[in-house]
Amino acid sequence: MAALVERDPCAHFAAEDAYPGLDVEGAVRRLAAALRFRTVYRTPETTDFSAFDELHELIRRSYPTIAALGTFELVGHSVLICVEGTDPGLPGALLLAHQDVVPADDAGDWAHDPFGGHVDDEWVWGRGALDIKCMLMGELEAVEFLLAHHGRPRRTVWLAFGEDEEVESRGATALAAELARRGARAAFSLDEGVSTFSDAAAYGAPGVTVADVCLSQKGYLDLRLTCRGRGGHSSNPFGGTSLERVCRAVAALAEHPLPPRLTRPVADAFRALAPRVTEPPFRELVGDVDANADQIAAAAARVRELYPLVCTTMSVAQVMGSASAPNVMPGDASATLNLRLLPGTDADDALAWARETVGEGVEVDALHHTPSGRLDEAAGVGYEALVAAVGRFHPDVTVVPSVMRAGADSIRYEAVCDSLLRFTPFRPDPAELARGVHGPDERISRRVYAQGIRLMIDLLERSAL
Numbered sequence: 369m370a371a372l373v374e375r376d377p378c379a380h381f382a383a384e385d386a387y388p389g390l391d392v393e394g395a396v397r398r399l400a401a402a403l404r405f406r407t408v409y410r411t412p413e414t415t416d417f418s419a420f421d422e423l424h425e426l427i428r429r430s431y432p433t434i435a436a437l438g439t440f441e442l443v444g445h446s447v448l449i450c451v452e453g454t455d456p457g458l459p460g461a462l463l464l465a466h467q468d469v470v471p472a473d474d475a476g477d478w479a480h481d482p483f484g485g486h487v488d489d490e491w492v493w494g495r496g497a498l499d500i501k502c503m504l505m506g507e508l509e510a511v512e513f514l515l516a517h518h519g520r521p522r523r524t525v526w527l528a529f530g531e532d533e534e535v536e537s538r539g540a541t542a543l544a545a546e547l548a549r550r551g552a553r554a555a556f557s558l559d560e561g562v563s564t565f566s567d568a569a570a571y572g573a574p575g576v577t578v579a580d581v582c583l584s585q586k587g588y589l590d591l592r593l594t595c596r597g598r599g600g601h602s603s604n605p606f607g608g609t610s611l612e613r614v615c616r617a618v619a620a621l622a623e624h625p626l627p628p629r630l631t632r633p634v635a636d637a638f639r640a641l642a643p644r645v646t647e648p649p650f651r652e653l654v655g656d657v658d659a660n661a662d663q664i665a666a667a668a669a670r671v672r673e674l675y676p677l678v679c680t681t682m683s684v685a686q687v688m689g690s691a692s693a694p695n696v697m698p699g700d701a702s703a704t705l706n707l708r709l710l711p712g713t714d715a716d717d718a719l720a721w722a723r724e725t726v727g728e729g730v731e732v733d734a735l736h737h738t739p740s741g742r743l744d745e746a747a748g749v750g751y752e753a754l755v756a757a758v759g760r761f762h763p764d765v766t767v768v769p770s771v772m773r774a775g776a777d778s779i780r781y782e783a784v785c786d787s788l789l790r791f792t793p794f795r796p797d798p799a800e801l802a803r804g805v806h807g808p809d810e811r812i813s814r815r816v817y818a819q820g821i822r823l824m825i826d827l828l829e830r831s832a833l
């Protein structure tokens with residue numbers, strides 16, 4: 369029951385004639401201009417911030433209505449734009465994206481200069497075309513259109529563009545702190561998420577095309593297991609060498625994983641799909657998702673596509689401490705494991721599980737950690753507007769709540785935003801995405817770019833006016 373990935377996302381496009389006043393040619397030109405700035409973030413000391421300065425200049429001079437009605441500020445090198453709404457009592461709408469792109473060290477493999485902003489009849493080429501300058505510039509296009517056609521909205525609209533999402537998310541943290549300092553509150557946010565349609569075969573509903581709206585994100589935890597060894601001759605490895613004990617500890621964790629669990633977004637996805645779930649084992653279970661939650665979680669854990677959505681996963685990444693020769697016992701040995709925490713499971717839970725499971729004689733230490741996200745509801749003004757906007761521009765697609773597997777800036781805004789929506793309105797061909805997102809020949813088609821902008825205009829018309 370492998371999920372089939374849709375090959376042609378444009379087969380699910382509709383209403384492409386909406387907003388005839390939308391300047392698609394200009395939008396493409398402005399996106400290409402943004403792609404020419406090498407906004408690669410490395411460290412605060414080694415980043416060339418002049419590329420970010422140039423991007424800021426482009427933003428400031430390209431959107432006259434935003435410039436007239438809004439304020440443009442820098443928080444470090446991150447951008448905060450505020451268009452005050454006419455109803456100060458209403459919580460705002462927060463549009464997120466990041467300015468930074470990953471490097472393009474493989475420039476020789478590209479058909480066009482990754483920072484050349486090449487445009488042809490079909491494509492806009494360049495590093496960041498998909499991740500995620502399309503969203504940054506697309507949000508500006510949508511807000512500019514909204515303001516030019518409707519004037520100041522009722523709801524305050526913020527645009528917040530961090531500088532280092534691919535590295536640290538310090539920019540997003542600072543932007544969120546600045547919003548909090550002002551007492552700002554957003555009803556919802558929109559940030560990058562899943563950007564492909566997929567077939568719901570994994571859920572037991574083959575033939576149903578779904579779009580994920582991620583309402584939470586998984587946490588990140590690197591764990592190190594260490595066993596002490598004295599080294600020496602290998603003729604008496606009484607009790608096992610340090611390396612053997614580390615291997616046994618890894619095996620114990622793999623054999624006693626944290627149990628699968630159905631979080632609210634995934635339960636809601638099964639609920640949304642229930643009438644169209646035709647395949648066992650879910651067919652028999654989705655009639656009452658709450659009563660069968662544990663069985664659904666256990667069954668989902670056996671499906672490759674759903675496994676990360678219902679499990680705290682453990683990837684055994686590194687083992688260190690081999691001896692110098694087969695007849696020598698190793699000294700200290702360690703294994704590093706990468707855990708992706710299910711929302712609702714925190715680092716302390718994972719540490720307690722690991723310590724209890726490996727038992728005596730194995731040291732367990734937490735290294736790098738990012739908490740999992742809050743579980744937001746599949747409800748509220750932003751969510752409902754997004755579902756309606758998807759329904760207009762992709763009418764044969766079913767929106768399903770989900771959980772983002774990778775980290776992103778959104779989580780930094782939990783304190784100032786009631787509903788964090790992670791959804792990329794730009795729907796490239798999955799093969800395009802797989803090759804291009806951090807690889808060579810990253811590009812977005814004019815058609816996909818324009819449709820994403822329309823979807824965001826519609827979302828704002830429904831939610832902000």
Ligand SMILES: [Zn+2]
Nearest residue numbers: 499500533560
């Ligand atoms: Zn990104």
